[in-house]
Amino acid sequence: MIIYKKCFNLIHNQYFLYKANIIITRKRGCPMTQRETYIKNSKTTCEHVYQMDPNSVPVLHVLLTEEELNQRLQHYERALSTIQTFMTKLLSFITDIPTVIVTTDDQGVVLDSYGDERLKQMTASLGIQNGVKFDEETAGTNAITLALKHNKPIHLIGDDHYHYCFSEVACYSAPYRYRNGEVIGTISIMTPKEHASPLHLGLLSSSIDTIEREIRVHEQNEQLHLYNQMLMSTTPIGIVISDQIGHIREFNQSAAQLTGMNKINMIGSHISEVPVLKPFFDHVLTKEKGIEDIEITFSRLDERKCLLDILPLYNHNQKLSGAFAQFRDMTSYYQLQEQVIQSEKLSAIGKLGAGLAHEIRNPLTSIIGFTQLLDVDKKQAHYIDIIRTELERMKNLVNQFVMMGKQTISERKSGHLYPLIFETVELMKSNAHLHNVELYFHAEEEQITVWMDASQIKQVLINFIKNAIEAMPQGGEITVSLEKKDQHAIIAVKDNGKGMSEKEIKQLGTPFFSTKSSGLGIGLSICFDIMKAHHGKIVIDSNEGAGTIANLFLPLHKEES
Incomplete structure (x- = not known):
């Protein structure tokens, strides 16, 4: 800017020489410049088409209402802010030269003006204010209209204007553009004719280059910010x-x-x-x-x-x-890993179970049968009972292995839960009494229908009642209940046994995990698979020392829901 200021003084002194050269050139009969052609054509149009009187003062029309102007200002807010920042800095270096900056939109409507107060008063007296439009029909030959029309910087000095009231000012206008080259408006410098200098147009063009770059940077930053927010949000x-x-x-x-x-x-x-x-x-x-x-x-x-x-x-x-x-x-990934591991375990169990069924279960059945035929005294009978018990345990283990690996065919049909649960509870009461456990059943209503394989649901219920009995070695109470809630039938098996920790609850249903010292960890895994196949679920509510409630959720049959 300091260099610009020095250049102003230097070129200002050469301004009259510059004008003299133009006059000499014209006298020599040289062809008019493109700028001179633009001016001549415009003046001809003003005189013959619009029939303007050059001695009159042009009446500029307010094109926009206050609301429309505010909308336009809001649309140009970023550009106007950037322009004012750079042009105000330019004005600070030429304080000795009265100058006014005028910014318009792409239609020539004035959106902003600032600069020397005296010069602003003069322009205001001519009707130049925010919202008025510069066009050839009302303002005559002017730099703003020519810059927009020909899409290039234009300067008019003194008599270049059509109206004599502008003969004492010099106007320099240049369009500024979007990134794609589309014109968004003009920036103009107005100064008294005696301060006219070719450098004004150069400074204006240079400033506009900087302003356009700054506007592009702002646009890019806003786009990047938008993209970042989209990425961050999605x-x-x-x-x-x-x-x-x-x-x-x-x-x-x-x-x-x-x-x-x-x-x-x-x-x-x-x-x-x-x-x-x-x-x-x-x-x-x-x-x-x-x-x-x-x-x-x-x-x-x-x-x-x-x-x-x-x-x-x-x-x-x-x-x-x-x-x-x-x-x-990564929760889903880890869960998938666990499912794959469990699937591999079940696959191995299935292969092992097939071999066990053939190689072990049949001989076991024979051995158990023969132990019952042995004629032994009372002392030996005790040992025979131990042998028979362990053999039965081995047989049970083999049966559970076979069941784990076997793809059972589910025969599901609509059925009432109440009679199924009642029958199962009655069946288990004798076993409960042997362990000093009282077993109760109550239901809020009897007509609760689900789509189920009755034998599989019975198997699940027996397993949970059996586990509840074993959780109370000193005896206690078990309550089995049935209710309907939120499109589900809920069977609850509640005991007042020793309960489980949160860690133990999370591992329930995992093959080979059991809270019992003699447990195999297979029975519950089968139960979870059965409930999953019925589109149901098992929810365990338990605290150490406070008992356990096993909630079995089964979706109601459509007619029931």
Whole structure:
């Protein structure tokens, strides 16, 4: 800008020489320049088509209502702000030259003007204000209209204007464009004729180049910000960004869902508000070294297992400016892994069961039968009973192995649960009495219908009642209940036994896991598979020392629901 100011003074002194050269050139009969042609054609149109009087003062029309002007100003807000920033700085270097800056839209409507107050008063007296339109029909030959019409910088000095009232000013106008080359409007410099200089047009063109670049940068930044927000909002990956001291700057929706925290509340808070992440952020911000693939668990109602990556962020000076964390929900992946492992176990059990059925079960049956035929005294009978008990246990183990690996064919049909449960409870009462356990059954209503394989549901119920009896070695009470709720029939088996820990509950249904020292961990796994095949589920509610409630959910038959 300092160089521009010096050039102003230098070229200003040469201005009259510049005008003289134009006059000499014209006298020599040289062809008119393109600019001169534009001016001549415009003046001819004003005189013969619009029949304007050059001695009159043009009456500029207010094209926009106040509401329309406000809408237009809002649309041009970013451009006008950028233009004013650069042009105000330009004005600060030429304070000794009275200058007014005028900005218009692509139709020639004035949107903004500022600069020398005296010159502004003069332009205001001519009707130049926000909302008026510069066109040839009302304003005569003017730089704004010519710049828009010919899409190039134009300057009019003194008598270049059609109306004599503009003969004492010099006007320089140039269009400014979008990234695609589309004209969005003009920027004009108005100054007294005696201060006219070719440098004004050069300065204006140079300023517009800078302004256009700045507008493009703003547009690109806004687009990038929009894309970033879209990515941050739609990605299933949790993203947290902090500054160099751990204050959270970004916390996307997925991060909020995975952590169970409120997105709005987290912005601006310290990373210590997320205890799981804090030690890792501290490490990265202190050591300036990233970490990758760290397994973390967010404690919520449903624990989410995630893989965490955190990287340090640096500014343009390569100084630490913060940290970027992303964590991917791997819960479904781990669950799938467990399912694959369980499937492989079941496959192995199936193959083993087939062999066991043929090679072991049949001989066992024979041995058990022969032990019953042995004629032994009382002392030996005790040992024979032990042998028979263990053989029966082995046979039971083989049967369960075979059942685990066997794809049973389910014969489901509509049926009432009440008689099935009543029959099963009555069947199990004798076994319960042997263990000093009282077994009760009650139902809120008897007409509850589900689509089921009755024998399989009976098997599940027997298993849970049997487990409840075994959970109370000192005796107790078991209550079996039936109710209907939210499109489901619920069978509840409640005992007042020793209960289970949360860790034990989570592992129920896993093959070979059992809370009993003599258990095989196969029976419950079969029960879970049966309920899953019936589109039902098993929910265990238990606390150590406070008993257990096993809730069996079965969807109601459509006619019932």
